[in-house]
Structures are given as C-alpha cells and as structure tokens.
Amino acid sequence: MMFDDFQFSSILVSTIRNAPVLIFAAMAGLFAERSGVVDLALEGKMLAAAFVSAAVAFVTKNPWLGIMAGVGISATIALLQGFVSITQKGNQLVAGIALNIALSGLTFVVAQYFFQQGGRTPDLGEARLFDIVLPGSAAIASIPFIGWVYTRLIGGHSALVYLAFALIPVVHWVLYHTRFGLRLRAVGENPHAADAAGINVERTRFMAMLCAGVLCSFSGAYLSIVQSGFFLRDMSAGNGYLALTALVFGNWRPLHTALGCLMFGFFAALQVQIEGVVFPGIGKVPGSLIQMIPYVVTVIVLAGLMAKSVAPKAIGQPFVKSR
Amino acid sequence: ADLKFAVIYDAGGKFDKSFNQSASEGAERFKKETKLNYIEVQVASDTQTEQVLRNLARKKVDLIAAIGFAQAQAVQNIAKEFPATKFVLIDGIATGDNVSSVLFKEQEGSYLVGVAAAIASKSKKVGFVGGMDIPLIRNFACGYAQGAKATEPKIDVVQNMVGTTTAAWNDPAKGGELARAQFERGVDVIFAAAGGSGMGTLQAVKEKGKLGIGVDSNQNYMHPGSMLTSMVKRVDQAIYDSFMQLKNGNWKGGTQYKGLKEGGVDWALDKDNRAVVSADMEKRVNAAKQDIISGKVKVVDFREGNKCPV
Amino acid sequence: MQPAVEFQQISKRFGAVQANRDVSFSIAPGSIHGVIGENGAGKSTLMSILYGYYRADSGKLLINGAEQHIRNSQEAINLGIGMVHQHFMLVENMTVLDNVMLGTEGGFRLKPKRHEVEAKLREICQRYSLEVDPLATIQDLSVGVQQRVEILKQIYRSANILILDEPTAVLTVQETASLFEVLRLFKEQGKTIILITHKLQEIQEITDQVTVMRGGTVIGSVATKDTTTAQMAEMMVGRPIVTHLPRAAYAPGEMVLEVKDLNLINSQKVSLLKNVSFNIRAGEIVAIAGVSGNGQSELLEILSGMRLPTSGKLQMQGKDLPFAGRKDADGLPASFRDLGIAHVPEDRLRDAVVKNFSVMMNSFLGYQKKLGKSFGLLDYKSILKNCTDLLAKFDVRPADPHLRIALLSGGNQQKVVMAREIAANPKLMLVGQPTRGVDIGTIESLHTRLLAMRDAGIAILLVSVELEEVRALADRILVISGGAITGELKAEEFDATEIGCLMGGIHTH
C-alpha cells in the first residue's frame, strides 16, 4: 500500500463516528465536574448503560426502550455516586474508581447469569439502532463532492450521532445562559459563596450528577446498540478516561471539550488509516507503534499548546460548612 | 475409577466465540458421547495457570487440556513435576513424554479464505481485522494476503489491528469502526480474526451489506447471507481426539502440526453461506486446497521469519 | 419600638468548644450596632447563626419581634437579612453581575434578568457612589472593590438587616471611609447594621451601640457615646491595653539590606516595581506604607526569594543576594533564609502555614533542613520541646502543639508564625501585615515582640496598610505608590495627611 492510498474523506467520516462516545461521556463529566464532583466513574456508568441498553433492547426488540433503560441505570448509579461523594462526603476519586471496578465485574456477572454467553448479550439483530438515510440521498449521492458530504459526512449516521453533536451547543447554553448553569458553576467554584447566596449546594450537585448520569448513558448505548450490536464485557475500553482527558484538555468548557473529543476521534481515525502505509523515506511503521499516535499527540498538546488548564476550584472537595 | 479430564481456558474465556469456545465444544462432544465428565477452569494470569495445573494434577486428573500459547511454560513446568499426568497443549510447544503439543497451520486455512475473498471482492480490495497485534494473528493476516494475492495479484489487502493489549479482544466498537473505515477505502470483504472485537466487525459488515469471514469456529450462522465463509481451526477436533485417545488407550505425546492435510484447518461451507459462494469460487478454493495438500503450493508461516512474503 | 434583632440565651457548641454561651442582647432598628471581642470570642459564630449558616443548640432568635427558626441562608435572606462575610463570598471567575444575580436569577433563562440587573446595578453604583464595573470578573478586582461588590449584593437584595464581619480588615483608610459613607446612607434609610471589627476607632466613629464579647459570652452592651476606646479595650481583654509601647532610642547599626534600582515587570508587561532603592540598618524598623496593590507584596516576595526581580542590585550585608542566572524562584527562599532573612508573609494561611499540619509541624516550616540529623531523620523530641517553649513564650492559645493549626484563630496562627521566624534568629526580618484581622490584645503582644527584636539589633522591614501600626512601630517610613517609592519620612515627621497624599502618588515636597 502506498502513501497516496490515504483517504482524507474516510478519516473525516470516521472521526464523526468515533466522537460521540467521547462527546456524551465528556459532557457528562463536564456537568459533574463543573459542579465540583470529580467523575472518575464515567467508565462504569458507560458500561452499565451499555449492558442494560443492550439487554433491554434485545428482550423488547426495541432500541429506544433499551436506551431509556440505560438512562435509568446510569442515572441511578450517578445518584449513588452522588450519595457517596456529596451526602457522605467521601473521597470522590475512590468512589469513582470503586464504581468502575464494581460495575466491570457486575455487568459481566449479570450478563452471564441471564444470557450464559460469557458476559455477552446476544446479537441485537433488528433491535439495533440503524443509520439514518437523509431524504433525497439516492438522488444526490452521485454528485461528486456534494453527494459525499450529504450522504456520508452529514447523513448516514445513527440518531445518537446527531444527538451528540446537537448536545454541544445545548450544554454550552445550559452552562452559561441558564439559572441552573450559573448555580452549577458557582457551586463548583466556590460552594461557600453559593451557600451564602441561598443556594442549596448539595441539591445543585445532585442535579448535576443526574445530568451526568443521563448523558453518560447515551455513550454506553452508542457503544452497544449502535457501534457493536451487542454488549461485551469491558467494552468501554478506556473511553471514559479518554473523555476525562478531553475535559481537561478543553479546560472544562463545552466547546473546547467537544473539540478535544473530535481531536481524539480524528487521531483514532488517522491511526486506522496509516496502519500499514509505507511512508516515503521511513517505510512501514509497525502497527503497535502507530497505535500510540492519539496518546502521544495528547501529551504533546497538553505539554506544549495548552499548559496549565484551570480546573473548577472546588473540584474533589466535599462541601463542609467549616474549615 | 473413571478417567478424569480437565480443560483450562486462557484469559479469553470459554465464550470467546473463538478457539477457547472451540475447545469447549470438543470437550462437550466427548462428554456427550462417552458420558465422561470434565472440569473447566479459566485463568487470568500465568501464575494462576501454574497453580491450577498443579492442583488438578494433585487431584489425579488424567488428562489436562491447556488452551492457548500463554500456558506453554506452565505446562512445561508442571509436566515435569507430575510425569504421571498427561497434558494436551493447544497453540504452544512444551516438551515431555506426557505432553502432546498441537499447533495449527493457520496460514493454510487463511490462504483459502484469502482466495475466496479475492474472488468475491468486486472492488479488488479486501480487508483484515486482527485483535491484538501478536505473531499468531499476523500469521492469519499473512496467509490471507498470500491467498488473495495468488488469486488476484493486483489486489489490495488492507490490514488493521484493534489494539496492543488484551482489551483488544473485547472492543467490538473499535472492531466495527475498523470495518467501516475499511469500507470507506473501498474494501468489500473482511476477514475478522479478533475474538469479541471481531463480532463488531462482522456486525458492521452485515449492516453495510458487505461480506465477512469468520474465524476459528464456523461463524457462518451468525449473519447468514453476509458471511462469505469462516476459517475454521479445529481445536474442538484436537481436544476430542486427544480425550478419545486416552480413553481408548492410544494416547501419545509429541508435537503435531495440523494443517489442511491433517484436517486441522479448513474453510467452512454450509447452508448459511451456500448462497454467497458461487460454483466457480467453490471450485477454485477447493483447487487451492488440493494444491496445498499436495505440496504444490507452499504457504509461508509468518512466525518462521517474522515476515510476510507479500 | 421592637428590636430589629434580639438574641435570647443563644448557645452553640463545636465539639469541646463552647463558641457561644447564653448570648442575649438586642439591636435597635435603624441603628449601627458594633460587636467586638478577642479572636475566638464567638462573634462570627453568633452572626452565622443569625444568617442561618449554623443552627444554635439552644436559645431564641427574634427578628422584628417575632421568633424565627432560620434553617439556612435562603431563609435568612427571605427575612431581609444580608451578610458580608469575613472571607468574601464571591465566585472569583464570574462577573460582578453574575455574582449579584446568583440566588436571585428570576426565571430559568438568565438573559432577560441580566439586562435588568445590570441596569439596576449601574443605578445603585451611581446612587451610593460605588465604583464597580458590573461586567468585570471578580478575580481581576482589588480587595477593596471586591468588598464593594459584597455591599452591592446586599443593596441589590435590599437587605434590611446587614451583618458585616470584619469588613475593614483589608481596606485602606479611603476605602473604609467610603464604606462608612454607604453605611450612614443605609442608616438614614432605616436599615439596621451589625458591624464586627477589631478596630476600636471605627466603633467609635460609626456605631450607636456596642456589644462586647469574651469567651463566648456577652460582657456588656453600651451606647458608644458613653464609652472610650480604652474602656472598650479593657472590657474585651479584661485588662488595660498599652497603646504606646516603650522602645529604646533610635541607634541604627551596620548596613544590612541594600536595594538599588529594583524593577519588576510581570508577564503581562506591566511594571510593578519601578527603580525602588532603599536600605535598612541593624536595629531599625523601616515601614513601607501604601495602599495595598501598589507593589509592596511583590517587594516582600522578591526580598524573601519567592519571586525573581526583573533587574536591580540587592545586597545583604554587602553580599549579592543569590538569584543571578536563575530562571525561576523555585527553591530560592531556602538560600535567602540561609543568609539570615526571615519572613512573615502577608497571606499567612496561603503561604506561611500548612493547614493540615499540626502546630508543631508548622513550627519549623522553612527550617526543616536544619533539623535533619543522620539520614535526614527529624528529631521530634527536640522539635516538640522547642515548639512547646515557643507556644508558652508567645502565649499561643490553646498551647497544644498537636492541634491542627487550622483550628487556631487567625491571631494565634500569626503568633505561631511570628514565633517561628523570630526563633530563627534572623539578621533581617520581613513582616507583611502582621496584625491583619487580629484583636487588640494580640496586636499589643505582636508589636511588643517586633520592638524587642529591633532593640536587639535586628533589621526589620514592615509592610503595612495600617497607618496606626506604621506610626507605632516605624523608625523610618517609605511610602510606595504605583510601584515606586514616592517619599520617605522619619518617625518624628509622621503626618497622616502627608502620607495619605504620598500614597495617592502626590508629591508634597
């Protein structure tokens, strides 16, 4: 394979497909962390939602019911996380990691118990969420560039992809232009000030956790009922941590964070494309080294372009009314 | 007393839809036919393997099947410690009179599905999705590429690996994504040798109306109509044979290499892919099979020189 | 008339500490009521109970004659109570506007109300002559302006009962004056104001009535016009306070610190220090007076090694201070300490103590290297002994070396820091705002210590925004404004008006 085999169009489309998992999770994390709760449990919530979505979709033969069930379970876990981190004032990092470990085990055990397929759900078949074909695609498809843009780049994705991208401006709007957003930011930055202003800090944080739970569930549903068509143990494959990285990268701001997610999506797509490509002068780079690209780029970007990111000030600290 | 048997699966687990599962099917068939039970264990690390092997040997299990190359060293150690216990090791080599090592010539089976893929591909671009980047998987890829190129010299073989850690076997989302990315580059037939991740690949294949090739066990049933074929690796047969031999008293140690000739690997043709395989294709694939068996065609084993001729 | 606020037998306990014990007194509507008392007397606790932050263990609270159970700040706000806290309750990365709106946003969308509030804020600013840009971000504002924002918040919410907990601790004389203007306006409008402060002249200047607390109880409540600062001080502390401390004659010794043409330009290219030159001799106290934010903090940071200057020549006893060729100040304060420079920083909680360490562990912060024995092992036995001695000598209360230092009051923390730095036996002592937020009893003892050091021949650089403190301690006064020294006076030339002009950047000579 030669260097010119490399297709930019394919990378773009692939980027769009890769990003939603991260966008949902990162936006979930954004709500939690802007309210002052570190959300290390994205991975766990994602897994639980992926499993429950797939299982319910399989049993009911309806992907939408699956997604709703996923929302339910992920929100429940988020509230449990809230109970530990907010009410019990426990260590938020521990709570997150504990939930990730527990859910990694539990999803397997439950899946195995019900389906007896080694922690897998059966294939969803028709209960998957299929790609949306935009109206008039057939007619436009043959026009050279526009056809590709309309049918492949913009069209031809599942409903969740559109939801993910629609979410970005919505989260931005909620965060900066609504009462809830204002309180959320205040509570994450200086809960004492918020409290003095008459705001119920714990309730606001719980609301934020609820948002995080709901958003994170889409990430899981996307994995299982859009991308794969079944649930498999540990299928979140580190995406929750990657989403957190995007959040740090984006300085806890929605638009920048989404950009971070797209960047990861892009480099993952790029990596797929350049695997096996013969570079002029260098030759063929081993696949295992190419696998590093997204991570090396992240480190370089963090170190070089965007040194010092500023976290919400009260992040990780339970709200206690004294010193 | 009854003979005692055991199967130890590696980290992939009994339900990996791949070679562990195949092993369990072989043991299951043996159990059905002989009513002799067997113990099943799954290990998570090499340390555990040794622990389990020793425990089973102490419990006077007569024949222990160890699935996967990762168990080779542990089998070697324990076989020495317990000369009276017999072992059958899949995909790896351990020495000793009480060890039977079974290796498969995956490259030969892969060659056949490569031939089929090259014939089936309209775009003359075929794809390969591997799980973890290890020599075993590269051997699949290499045999596949040899078959495809032998059939269609100008063909493009696009290869991707899911990852570099064991998580690579459990990432169907990435498996599916790799397939989609390959389709966008014009690929229309994909051979998935990626465990659980491969399930995602084959799903994507079905969804996009392309053709997929399964691996290890016959996976044609998963998506009838969009499965071109499967490269079967008869781990089940190896386990079944070994158990039977012990029962019949003709068990022997030593190393066996199982290729097409020995029936260790093959391509799958059944009702689920009958409609997809044309008569011409069937003829040409079977011809290639005969050529390999007869020695007329030699398929290179990637692992011998750590490189692929094509 | 009904009292605006009446406390009846209020008690509150934190673990072993009885913060308030049977506190009863009342506050007349439309009056300014002062509350004074030593650090830890229970003033803030009482006010926090009124504002719904804590709940009293027992006792009754009457607002305008009706008993109220205030469970949280929202309920206090609903009753028309507003509070300006000792530590500002502002969200630093948000605008003034958003801070004011917080908690009173109106509908779900912010936009409609934002315009309304902005207009109203501008109107309020005008009416009370408070200069604040509603769209500025809090962290860009000086403390004085942040204080104004707190007041603004309360005006906007039209609080009728306004609690101010040490509002002037960080304000300049001018800022305090303008705050008091606003308070008088409030009073004219019939609002009730509760003012906590450690500065008795302020009580004298503005309050109608004053309540004195000690050890969680009320000592007495008197009409301000019937009392003097000396009487109040005595009520607070339980003994007479000496305001003019004795000191030896001014006899400066050898040159200790020489600063020549010191310049500092920050990363935003703003010049923070401009050609600053001065020197300090052994046995003298040189005070840097100025409105805070005029470069004195940076000057202290440079002299203590916490920050690098852009240019300038700094010599300690004739030897250059060792920062030539350095890229950053990381670790530099250690070498400065080795040269005999001790430092009591302005922001003690941020810089001078580790809150989660015990008092003992804080008692050698900065001098840890000297304590290492073989293998760098710390000698806890002698550390404990030294610490116990220091606590006794400086009358730190409670004198428990194992207490987490965060649990000491600010004044007592300051004593620990001061004790530590003095014990290091320095040649030069840098002291920033040593008595900020500290009660007068403690001020007296801290000042006594500083003068004793001076008399013992130590060079002292004092940075203070309190002119009273400068007058009480300094042998020479340098006035700083806009990063430049605008004037120098001898102690006997002390003239508040002239210093005020110099601080404003106006040269009189």
Added chain:
Amino acid sequence: MNQADLPRWATAFALPLLNLFSALLVAAGVIYLLGESPIESLSILINAAVLNPEGLGYTLFYAATFIFTGLSVSVAMQAGLFNIGSEGQMYVGGLGLTLVLLWLDSSLPGWLLIPLAMLGAAVFGAAWAYLPGYLQAKRGSHVVVTTIMFNFIAASLMNYVIVSFLIPAGQQNTASRVFADASWLPKLNGILPVLGETPLNISFVLALVALVIYGLVVWRTTWGYQLRATGLNQHAAHYAGISISKTIIVTMMISGALAGLAAVNSVMGSTHYLNLNFPAGAGFIGIAIALMGRQHPVGILLSSILFGALIQGGFDLSLEKANIPPETFIFIQGLIILFCGAMENLYAPALSALLKRKEK
C-alpha cells in the same frame, strides 16, 4: 458526621470493620441471587485464601506485588500527585529487569544478578515516570492525564518490543525466553515448608522492608516533611524554600521506581519470563490500595493482603462453585473499595450516638 469526636480505636478499627462487613453483606446478597449459599461461599473463600497454608502463600504472593504498586501510588499522593500510571511504569519496569537478565543471566551469580535486575526494574520504572513528572513540574500538564496516556503508550511500546525483539525464534508465546535459574528469586517455602508449592518469594520480605522505609522517610525525615508540605500546600512549600519542581519530579521517579519494582515479584519470582500484559491491572489495584490504606504503611499492608486474599480465594471459590464466575470478585473488590475507601463516615454518626448514650 464528624469523625473527630470518635475515639481512635473507633475510627481506626471499628469503622473500617463495619464498612468491610457491609460490603461483604452486599456481596453475600449477590451470591445468594446467583443461587449459591453466601455462608458456604465465604467459608470456602477464607479457607482457600487464609487458612490453607498454600492458599495463604498465594495470597501473600499477590499482596507483595500490590504493596509495591500501592506504595508507588501512595508516595505520589503524599506530594499531591495522582499517579494513575503505575500500571505502565510496572510494565516498563519489567522490561528493565528483563534486559538486564537477558544480557547477564548466563554470566553472573544470583547474588549479583538479582540486585542488578531489580535496579534495572527500578530505573526503567523511574524513567517512565520522569516525563509525566517533568511535564507536571515544568509545564503544568496534569499528571493524571499524562500518566493515563503513558499507560497506553507503554502498552503499545511493550507490545512492539516483546513481539519484535524478545520472542525467541520458533516460539508461539508472546514472551521473552525463560531466564536462567540464577535469577530466580529464592522462595519462602525453603524456610517455611508448610507453605507448599507457592511462588511466594523474598520479594514479599522486600515489600515489608519497603513499607518500613516508606513510613520512615515520609514521616520521619526532612525530605518526607518537604514532600508532604508540597502535597498539602504548594504556596507554603515554596515559601519554605522547597523546590516544588524538584520535589515533583523526584517523587514521580520514586513512584515509578516502586512501580517498576512491583514487576520483580511476578516476573522473577513466578513466571521467570517477561510476557505481554503481565501487570494484569496490578497498577490500578495499587490506586485502590493506596486510597483504602490511606497512604499509611499499615493500611497499605492490610489492604494489599485483603486484595491478595480476594484474588486467591475468589479464584478457588469460582472453581468450586460453577455459578460464581471469577468476575464476581472484581465486583466485590469494587464494593470493598467503595465502602471502606469512600464511605468511611457511613456509620460514624450511629457509632458516636451509641457511644454517647453509653457515657450517660
């Protein structure tokens, strides 16, 4: 809700035990739902992990690795750094000792070879932690993020190195060749034959020594004091003349070295070759151990043993009870971390009320 008004024995022992008990209660519920008897399961588990000497040997063998990774995470935490990269540092540390052994194992005697190999592990682990430390200190890049990235990078790099260079010709296993006997760590069953055939080796003793050294250094030395001051208040540390960037970089390197040493136990003590993915999550378990053990040597020791027991006992239990897959114990580990590590105050109010009532 305040732990402060509880006596020390209550916060140090009663509360953790109550929490552990609660976690086990939830776990028992799950086991019951899976159709097995919780009590019987527990007794099998305890028997297999603690009472049976050979089982205990395995428990301590796993614990030895966890002590090192737990220490690695703890020491970084003391400086306020959340090192998620112990997994990768351990992995690369394994490469360090392997290179030493592949090079020298035929020529050097054990007493020289083993320390050299350990040095190799420590140096490689430290080197892998250096860059995240440097970037945090000098560029302010979040160490959490960089170490996660370095884990991924280590996985790819190690795959490349092992697959391309270390697999001996003609071998299938993705592992280096087996090291010469001289490098095999002495097993403790030499001294304590009752332990039977377990891989428990001197690295457990080394782990105990490391715990003591850690405790001494962090709480008794100037350097430890500076470390903790930096972790608790960087402004004050700067004021105190502590070089923040030096402390961060050195701490990260020590953390990495400890993670690297974690590789010694399994590679030189059990498998005797370097294989793909050998850390198997031990680095991540180290995070749980550091958090649960509150970065205190005794806490780290106890939680390491608890986790070792869960792995050993859980594995045996899953062999006996077909309905309980080994993954159940991953779930239980999570529960224990949740209850003991994050909900330490769950029973504090009740306990303090109980104690108060008694007083009266």
